Amino acid sequence: MDERVREHAETLVDWSARIEAGDDVVVSVDEGAHDLAVAVARALGERGANVTTVYASEELQRAYLRAHDGEFDEDPGHELSLYENADSVLSLGGGRNTAGMADVPGERTQRYGRARQGIREARLDTDWVSTVHPTRSLAQQAGMAYAEYEEFVYEATLRDWESLAEEMDRLKGILDDGEEVRIVNEGTDLTLFIDGRTAVNSAASVAYDSHNLPSGEVFTAPYDTAGVVTFDVPMTIRGRDVRDVKLTFKDGVVVDWEAAQGEDVIDEIIQTDGGSRQLGELGIGMNRGIDRPTGRILFDEKMAGTVHLALGRAYDANLPEGESGTDSAVHVDLITDMTGDSRLEVDGEVIQRNGVFRWEESED
Amino acid sequence: MDERVREHAETLVDWSARIEAGDDVVVSVDEGAHDLAVAVARALGERGANVTTVYASEELQRAYLRAHDGEFDEDPGHELSLYENADSVLSLGGGRNTAGMADVPGERTQRYGRARQGIREARLDTDWVSTVHPTRSLAQQAGMAYAEYEEFVYEATLRDWESLAEEMDRLKGILDDGEEVRIVNEGTDLTLFIDGRTAVNSAASVAYDSHNLPSGEVFTAPYDTAGVVTFDVPMTIRGRDVRDVKLTFKDGVVVDWEAAQGEDVIDEIIQTDGGSRQLGELGIGMNRGIDRPTGRILFDEKMAGTVHLALGRAYDANLPEGESGTDSAVHVDLITDMTGDSRLEVDGEVIQRNGVFRWEESED
Numbered sequence: 001m002d003e004r005v006r007e008h009a010e011t012l013v014d015w016s017a018r019i020e021a022g023d024d025v026v027v028s029v030d031e032g033a034h035d036l037a038v039a040v041a042r043a044l045g046e047r048g049a050n051v052t053t054v055y056a057s058e059e060l061q062r063a064y065l066r067a068h069d070g071e072f073d074e075d076p077g078h079e080l081s082l083y084e085n086a087d088s089v090l091s092l093g094g095g096r097n098t099a100g101m102a103d104v105p106g107e108r109t110q111r112y113g114r115a116r117q118g119i120r121e122a123r124l125d126t127d128w129v130s131t132v133h134p135t136r137s138l139a140q141q142a143g144m145a146y147a148e149y150e151e152f153v154y155e156a157t158l159r160d161w162e163s164l165a166e167e168m169d170r171l172k173g174i175l176d177d178g179e180e181v182r183i184v185n186e187g188t189d190l191t192l193f194i195d196g197r198t199a200v201n202s203a204a205s206v207a208y209d210s211h212n213l214p215s216g217e218v219f220t221a222p223y224d225t226a227g228v229v230t231f232d233v234p235m236t237i238r239g240r241d242v243r244d245v246k247l248t249f250k251d252g253v254v255v256d257w258e259a260a261q262g263e264d265v266i267d268e269i270i271q272t273d274g275g276s277r278q279l280g281e282l283g284i285g286m287n288r289g290i291d292r293p294t295g296r297i298l299f300d301e302k303m304a305g306t307v308h309l310a311l312g313r314a315y316d317a318n319l320p321e322g323e324s325g326t327d328s329a330v331h332v333d334l335i336t337d338m339t340g341d342s343r344l345e346v347d348g349e350v351i352q353r354n355g356v357f358r359w360e361e362s363e364d
Numbered sequence: 365m366d367e368r369v370r371e372h373a374e375t376l377v378d379w380s381a382r383i384e385a386g387d388d389v390v391v392s393v394d395e396g397a398h399d400l401a402v403a404v405a406r407a408l409g410e411r412g413a414n415v416t417t418v419y420a421s422e423e424l425q426r427a428y429l430r431a432h433d434g435e436f437d438e439d440p441g442h443e444l445s446l447y448e449n450a451d452s453v454l455s456l457g458g459g460r461n462t463a464g465m466a467d468v469p470g471e472r473t474q475r476y477g478r479a480r481q482g483i484r485e486a487r488l489d490t491d492w493v494s495t496v497h498p499t500r501s502l503a504q505q506a507g508m509a510y511a512e513y514e515e516f517v518y519e520a521t522l523r524d525w526e527s528l529a530e531e532m533d534r535l536k537g538i539l540d541d542g543e544e545v546r547i548v549n550e551g552t553d554l555t556l557f558i559d560g561r562t563a564v565n566s567a568a569s570v571a572y573d574s575h576n577l578p579s580g581e582v583f584t585a586p587y588d589t590a591g592v593v594t595f596d597v598p599m600t601i602r603g604r605d606v607r608d609v610k611l612t613f614k615d616g617v618v619v620d621w622e623a624a625q626g627e628d629v630i631d632e633i634i635q636t637d638g639g640s641r642q643l644g645e646l647g648i649g650m651n652r653g654i655d656r657p658t659g660r661i662l663f664d665e666k667m668a669g670t671v672h673l674a675l676g677r678a679y680d681a682n683l684p685e686g687e688s689g690t691d692s693a694v695h696v697d698l699i700t701d702m703t704g705d706s707r708l709e710v711d712g713e714v715i716q717r718n719g720v721f722r723w724e725e726s727e728d
Contacts, residue, residue, distance in 0.1 A: 045431030067409030
């Protein structure tokens with residue numbers, strides 16, 4: 001077994017999901033994630049956990065959804081009870097074709113999702129963690145050779161999470177105490193108001209309310225926004241390429257927008273509902289193992305030296321106790337590269353310049 | 365998609381499992397059974413059933429069992445509730461290596477099985493059906509080329525089950541009315557007493573209390589046996605080759621035994637417990653699509669022109685109401701070829717000669 005696969009499995013089981021003896025674990029395996037699943041099974045066996053393995057094949061899903069008439073039963077009892085009785089769900093991504101669901105009507109998939117709302121909530125009620133096993137399909141999406149992509153994934157995933165968590169905690173402290181964040185970059189001068197909001201230190205572990213491996217970002221939710229922002233990191237949204245989106249905010253709402261490519265997708269998103277014209281998230285990437293965009297948000301939004309903003313829904317964890325951020329059906333991240341001539345300020349103080357935090361400078 | 369795979373899936377879903385709209389179905393997929401699983405997902409989507417797919421990978425299982433300390437929790441709640449809430453379980457066999465569990469200590473596997481007795485019972489309480497997708501590993505086990513083995517599997521599986529069920533019903537009637545079966549063959553003259561026992565028409569459908577696809581046998585349980593029987597069909601039992609087993613019965617119990625090869629396995633089986641010296645099953649193969657042994661009991665025992673007898677446990681379905689046949693920990697089938705100079709008699713009347721039933725002769 002590749003030593004990196006074993007280390008990935010152990011990071012997932014121990015650091016991310018905090019599995020203990022006797023835990024009832026569901027492992028969900030994508031078509032191309034078999035090798036990681038074997039390593040995870042081994043780690044779970046060693047910890048004395050109880051494992052049920054689900055086959056998350058998109059080819060099966062596609063065949064099922066296309067054949068179905070679309071009148072789905074709500075939350076089938078056998079699957080609902082599986083997740084209701086699970087302590088943890090480990091999702092091992094890694095398909096064999098990122099276009100594997102391309103010919104399933106979007107409306108069918110949405111109806112299926114809506115009928116399984118209870119199952120989704122039961123999964124989210126567990127200590128769930130999503131990760132990705134490198135496959136050729138994902139390497140292709142990222143524009144990398146397979147071995148190069150493997151290196152990339154492990155560089156992003158097998159980090160010293162404990163020390164990164166400490167560093168991110170420093171940024172969380174600054175954001176929690178701050179009232180106003182200003183982002184200045186080429187084509188960007190944006191002010192976000194965060195007074196009273198709580199930042200999440202997303203350190204790739206359920207112990208930090210963080211459910212992605214890799215992670216490595218600190219995020220909060222602005223309640224108001226003003227100014228202009230340009231997102232220069234290339235992205236694929238809803239299957240379409242999007243480049244250089246420029247948004248203008250006034251009183252917290254998008255009042256003007258344009259894009260060099262994929263403007264129709266941005267139109268669609270902004271016009272979804274009331275919440276989709278507002279920002280639900282300000283995230284600051286801090287994973288130095290991620291050095292380039294791959295077209296996959298799990299990695300891209302955590303890239304060190306980037307900032308991402310999401311149109312739409314906010315996470316409850318960022319909001320004052322009792323408030324809920326689910327006032328939009330969408331949550332779409334857009335990313336800007338801060339490594340050029342740029343700065344990030346909190347309450348007028350520069351905390352990052354040209355992608356480098358002030359504590360990194362002083363350590364040099 | 366290969367038309368035969370689609371037909372296999374539809375036979376499984378419609379004829380065997382009798383799936384209806386709204387049924388909660390668990391599909392269990394072996395490592396090599398992906399293509400059949402896609403076809404089954406399609407058929408279940410068309411029927412409007414609800415599907416959860418379990419990944420039955422032996423490589424995962426091996427890694428888990430080897431890593432575990434052997435102190436297994438009893439019937440983990442998440443998996444137990446999955447099966448307790450399922451209407452049907454469709455098991456799609458087809459591994460990639462028949463020796464995939466070779467280095468797992470047998471005692472570990474047995475402890476795991478014992479700890480999951482409740483899960484096993486919950487599965488057996490559903491409308492479960494087991495079938496096999498042809499894989500290269502199984503072709504190798506059968507000593508066939510891959511395309512040849514595919515042909516073999518579909519010849520065995522895609523039959524006119526309705527008319528075979530009618531024919532088998534005729535044999536069931538004869539056995540239900542009969543008191544005494546006599547098998548005469550080279551090295552065999554055996555009498556089995558079946559008065560009061562009920563034969564099962566195993567027509568590959570839950571509607572017939574039959575849980576294998578393919579099936580195609582009629583079986584009952586003798587309460588007494590006398591004489592000699594030689595099993596000339598080669599078999600692999602507990603991983604060891606067994607040839608030409610000869611058993612001598614007196615008053616229902618084996619009193620003498622020998623084998624040209626694998627006699628130590630037969631010793632082991634017969635000395636397991638009190639019930640393992642007796643016959644728990646008399647089965648008559650009637651699947652004309654199965655024309656040669658493959659080393660896999662799912663197929664071999666259904667071969668037309670063969671008779672099989674099992675040492676050990678009887679099936680409750682064969683016994684008078686209220687009696688249970690679980691008086692042995694084993695149930696091991698042995699097969700004899702009746703296509704040579706042989707005959708099968710019920711109450712002194714020949715019902716099959718040289719592997720041909722009397723109604724087949726009259727139809728010629």
